[in-house]
Structures are given as structure tokens and as C-alpha cells.
Amino acid sequence: GVLCGRNYGKTTMIDFNPLIGRIYPRILTQLNRDPHTEHYGSFDRNWWHYKIRDFSSIILQQGGFFLAMAAQLPAYREVSDQLKEYARASAGFWAARAGRRGAFEEYYPWEDGYPPLAFSTLAVSGIILSLKPDTAPFRNALKKAARKLQQRFEAKAANQQIAGLAALAALRKIDPDLVDKNTFERLTKQTLALQSDEGWFTEYDGPDLGYLSVSLDCLWDLYDYTGDRRFKDSADRSFRFLAALVVHNQGSIGMHNARNTDYIVPYGISRFLTAENPEDALLARQVMEALYADTEGPGHFFQAVDDRYWSHYIGHSVVRAQLQLDRAGLKDPVAPARPSADVLFPECGTALQTVDGHRIMVSCLKGGILSIRKGEKYLNDFGWIIFDGKKQFVTHWWSLSNRFSGAPGTLEISGNPVLFKENTSTPLKHFVLRVVSFFSGHKIISILKDLLIFRKSDPRYSFIRKVQVMPDSVIITDAISGLKGGEKIVKAPRFSKRHVASADSFHREDIEMFRGYESRTEINHNQGVFNAITVINLVT
Numbered sequence: 001g002v003l004c005g006r007n008y009g010k011t012t013m014i015d016f017n018p019l020i021g022r023i024y025p026r027i028l029t030q031l032n033r034d035p036h037t038e039h040y041g042s043f044d045r046n047w048w049h050y051k052i053r054d055f056s057s058i059i060l061q062q063g064g065f066f067l068a069m070a071a072q073l074p075a076y077r078e079v080s081d082q083l084k085e086y087a088r089a090s091a092g093f094w095a096a097r098a099g100r101r102g103a104f105e106e107y108y109p110w111e112d113g114y115p116p117l118a119f120s121t122l123a124v125s126g127i128i129l130s131l132k133p134d135t136a137p138f139r140n141a142l143k144k145a146a147r148k149l150q151q152r153f154e155a156k157a158a159n160q161q162i163a164g165l166a167a168l169a170a171l172r173k174i175d176p177d178l179v180d181k182n183t184f185e186r187l188t189k190q191t192l193a194l195q196s197d198e199g200w201f202t203e204y205d206g207p208d209l210g211y212l213s214v215s216l217d218c219l220w221d222l223y224d225y226t227g228d229r230r231f232k233d234s235a236d237r238s239f240r241f242l243a244a245l246v247v248h249n250q251g252s253i254g255m256h257n258a259r260n261t262d263y264i265v266p267y268g269i270s271r272f273l274t275a276e277n278p279e280d281a282l283l284a285r286q287v288m289e290a291l292y293a294d295t296e297g298p299g300h301f302f303q304a305v306d307d308r309y310w311s312h313y314i315g316h317s318v319v320r321a322q323l324q325l326d327r328a329g330l331k332d333p334v335a336p337a338r339p340s341a342d343v344l345f346p347e348c349g350t351a352l353q354t355v356d357g358h359r360i361m362v363s364c365l366k367g368g369i370l371s372i373r374k375g376e377k378y379l380n381d382f383g384w385i386i387f388d389g390k391k392q393f394v395t396h397w398w399s400l401s402n403r404f405s406g407a408p409g410t411l412e413i414s415g416n417p418v419l420f421k422e423n424t425s426t427p428l429k430h431f432v433l434r435v436v437s438f439f440s441g442h443k444i445i446s447i448l449k450d451l452l453i454f455r456k457s458d459p460r461y462s463f464i465r466k467v468q469v470m471p472d473s474v475i476i477t478d479a480i481s482g483l484k485g486g487e488k489i490v491k492a493p494r495f496s497k498r499h500v501a502s503a504d505s506f507h508r509e510d511i512e513m514f515r516g517y518e519s520r521t522e523i524n525h526n527q528g529v530f531n532a533i534t535v536i537n538l539v540t
Contacts, residue, residue: 041093064090098141118164125170158201169225199241210261216268260503265317353408364404367395368413377516416457
């Protein structure tokens with residue numbers, strides 16, 4: 001449904017103020033607010049208060065940008081000076097830490113990681129540009145951050161690279177001498193080359209609407225800081241891809257994302273509410289209502305966001321979106337957009353189809369996982385897990401080695417499952433990590449990513465999945481070959497095996513995989529081949 005809320009005398013189609021009011025004290029709880037302590041301004045409560053971490057995760061300093069933006073909202077006008085002081089303190093704490101050995105830590109000491117470098121620098125630069133303090137105390141830290149950002153490039157997670165480029169643009173706005181013009185242009189071309197012809201940016205080999213929305217926020221920052229039309233054009237293409245999937249699903253697409261995110265941040269989308277192109281402006285209103293009409297509802301993805309990510313980029317995106325809504329002054333809600341014609345995106349392998357109001361989505365490069373929605377009814381099929389002793393092989397994994405053919409309604413997907421190995425955190429592993437990181441810094445990050453995140457398809461087993469859509473049913477035919485005998489094969493739950501820090505928040509589908517649809521599965525398992533036929537009734 002549509003939520004029309006009262007916003008200080010204005011009636012708007014979306015109102016984030018109740019949500020901001022709920023998360024505002026939680027974010028302040030993360031902050032060391034005592035000016036008479038050495039750690040004043042730290043947003044890592046696990047470090048400064050609980051003492052259960054031996055470093056302050058610098059990426060959490062983005063919480064200061066949330067406070068700087070919240071100070072502009074009417075609800076916080078009476079305490080705006082104090083919020084600005086806290087924001088300056090968070091920037092000051094960041095500056096004091098930036099010069100340390102292996103600075104820009106997120107997960108372990110001496111990490112020297114790119115995401116904490118990019119996102120924290122962008123947020124602190126935003127604080128400085130917004131509050132305009134004396135920049136002398138920040139000079140050395142900004143200089144070091146600028147140097148590091150110009151020396152590195154993140155190709156596998158484009159949102160991080162776009163954030164890093166936006167940070168450089170903000171640094172140039174603060175002081176043009178901090179960033180070399182030719183280096184910025186080179187990085188701009190490399191970064192924009194990460195965008196596909198379909199509009200999405202690569203995130204672990206595919207599109208992810210959660211991270212694409214983060215990229216949208218940063219693309220608007222880049223455009224605002226530079227005036228370069230290339231960033232606006234890139235944002236346009238990103239938005240239209242995101243909108244096509246949101247409109248089809250009438251909400252977030254969850255596990256169909258390459259990185260399994262459920263949330264979508266609103267600021268970059270809200271900027272299109274006042275787009276010059278009236279079609280984009282209308283589409284932005286429809287997307288905003290599909291995603292944020294009931295942010296206080298218990299099933300909304302924002303309800304499952306933990307405190308870490310409210311202090312991260314989600315919190316300040318929500319506040320900036322509310323400021324944008326206030327400026328736009330929109331009053332009347334719009335009718336939901338109708339899904340477009342059936343489409344298959346050939347680069348990412350995402351197929352969209354609508355049959356008598358049933359919205360069907362298949363992600364071919366993610367093993368052919370499938371979702372169906374109609375009103376309050378939904379059903380998901382996330383493939384299979386093969387248990388071979390203690391080893392697990394999963395088909396639910398975004399992989400460029402998967403192959404697909406056909407069109408929406410008649411798809412065939414084939415590939416090899418991915419071997420999943422569980423990694424248990426232990427004191428010994430953390431001790432070794434700290435020793436190695438002290439001497440090697442960010443040079444070990446690619447090795448850690450290979451161990452924890454990236455996996456190659458395993459040729460020991462093969463799978464073929466066929467999806468056929470009929471007027472009254474959907475038929476999924478699965479075949480898994482290469483079995484030696486003794487393996488156990490079970491349907492995969494919603495929970496993904498792939499590690500993504502911001503993913504795996506609770507979702508009601510963790511408990512209830514389907515509602516309102518009837519399905520049956522027949523299994524035949526012999527002679528080294530597993531066969532299953534699942535029939536989902538669309539007419540009940």
C-alpha cells in the first residue's frame with residue numbers, strides 16, 4: 001500500500017522521519033560522546049565501550065555524516081549545534097587515526113583496506129564540506145587518504161571503487177592540490193568501464209541492487225562535486241536497470257542479487273524525483289513507493305538492518321533522501337507501475353516474466369534460482385545442496401561459468417556447483433592474521449577474499465535446470481550428475497553460503513520459504529544421477 005505521512009506541514013508520498021527518529025538514538029549510542037576522553041568521536045562501541053575489539057573500525061565513522069545531515073532536519077533543529085559538534089568530533093577522530101600504521105582498518109588491525117579508506121574518507125569529506133570547519137587539523141590525514149586512493153583500484157566490487165572516486169572528487173573540492181587531475185581522469189575512465197551495457201556495475205561478477213543503490217548515491221556525489229555529465233549519464237543507466245527489477249518485483253529482489261543484499265538505500269533514487277526527464281521522475285516516485293511506502297512495517301528490510309550498517313552508509317542515505325523529499329515537495333502518491341514486457345537481460349542472465357499477475361524472476365547465473373510473487377503470495381526455489389561427507393556443494397551461487405539458453409518461460413541453465421567450506425574463527429587464526437597484516441598490510445587482502453568470498457565451480461558434479469512456465473503452473477526440472485553414491489541432496493534454504501558482510505540479515509523467508517502457493521516435488525535418485533521435477537501451481 002501507499003503511505004502518505006505528515007512531514008512538518010507537508011504531505012509527502014514517503015516519509016522517512018519516523019524511521020530516522022527510531023535509528024537516531026541507536027546511532028548516537030555507537031558514538032563516544034564524552035569530550036574528555038581520548039576516544040571522543042569513535043563510532044566503534046565494541047572498541048571504546050565494550051573493549052571486545054582491539055582496534056576502532058574506521059569505516060563506522062560514516063556515522064558522523066549521518067549526524068551532520070540530521071542536523072539539517074526540522075526535527076533536530078534545537079540540537080543541531082550539538083549534532084554538528086559530534087560530527088566534527090567523528091571527523092577529528094578519523095584524522096587522528098589516519099596517520100597510524102596500517103590505517104583504515106575495518107575487520108582487523110593494520111588492514112589498510114580499500115572500503116574503509118574510500119567510505120570513511122568520503123563521509124569525512126562530506127562533513128568538512130557541509131560544516132566548513134578549519135581544515136588545518138585534517139590536512140595531513142586528507143593528504144594521506146588522497147595518496148592512497150590514487151594508488152589503488154577496486155575492480156570486483158564496483159560500489160567501493162565509485163565511493164573511492166567520489167572521495168577523491170570531494171577532496172578536490174576541499175583542496176584541488178590534494179588530487180592529481182590526470183590521475184583522477186584515468187581513474188574515472190577505469191571506474192565507468194565497470195558498468196555493463198545493461199546499466200549495472202559489477203559486484204562479484206554480477207548486479208546487486210543493494211550495492212547498485214550505494215553506487216547511485218556516490219555517482220550523484222561525483223556529479224555534484226565535478227559537474228561532469230558522464231557521472232549523471234551513468235547514474236541514469238543504473239537507475240533504469242534498478243527500476244526495471246524493483247517495478248517487476250514490487251520491492252527488493254533479495255537473493256537474486258549477486259551479493260545477496262536485501263536492502264536498497266534511497267538517496268540516489270530520490271534524486272530522480274526532480275529529474276529533467278519526466279519519465280524518470282515518474283518512475284522514481286513509483287520505485288520509492290514500491291520500496292519505502294511502509295518502512296516501519298515489521299517485514300520491511302530496514303527493520304532487519306543491524307546497528308553497524310545504520311552507522312555505515314545506510315543511515316546517512318536515509319537522512320539525505322528525506323532532505324531531498326523535503327526539497328521536492330511532492331504531495332500526491334502515484335499508482336504502482338505495471339511490469340514491463342517479459343525480458344531476459346543477456347549479460348546478467350536475469351529473466352523477468354508476468355503471467356496473470358504472477359511476477360516470475362529467474363537468475364540464470366545464480367544456478368537458476370526462481371521466485372514468484374503475486375500480492376501477498378510468494379514462493380522461492382534456491383536450488384540444491386549436495387552433501388558429500390563433510391563437504392557441501394551448492395548450486396545457489398553467482399558464477400560466470402554457468403550457461404543458459406532460451407527465453408523467459410523456457411529457460412535451460414547448466415553448470416557445476418560450488419564447493420563450500422565453513423571457516424570458523426579462532427584465537428590462533430586471529431593471532432596469525434594480526435602478525436601477517438602488521439608486516440604485509442593490504443597485500444594479503446586478495447588472499448583472504450579467495451579464502452572467504454570467492455569460489456570456483458567444482459567439476460566433480462554437474463547440474464542442469466530447466467524452467468518452463470505454463471498458463472497454470474511453473475515446472476522446474478533438475479538433474480545433477482557425477483554422483484558416486486552415498487551423497488545426500490537437499491533443497492537449499494534462503495540463507496546463502498557466500499560471505500557478504502552486509503547480507504544475511506533476517507528475512508521472513510528464512511522461516512517461511514513460500515506462502516499461498518502449492519507445489520510438489522518428485523525425486524528419482526539412481527545410477528549416479530539425481531532427478532527432480534517440481535510443479536508449482538499458479539491457479540489455486
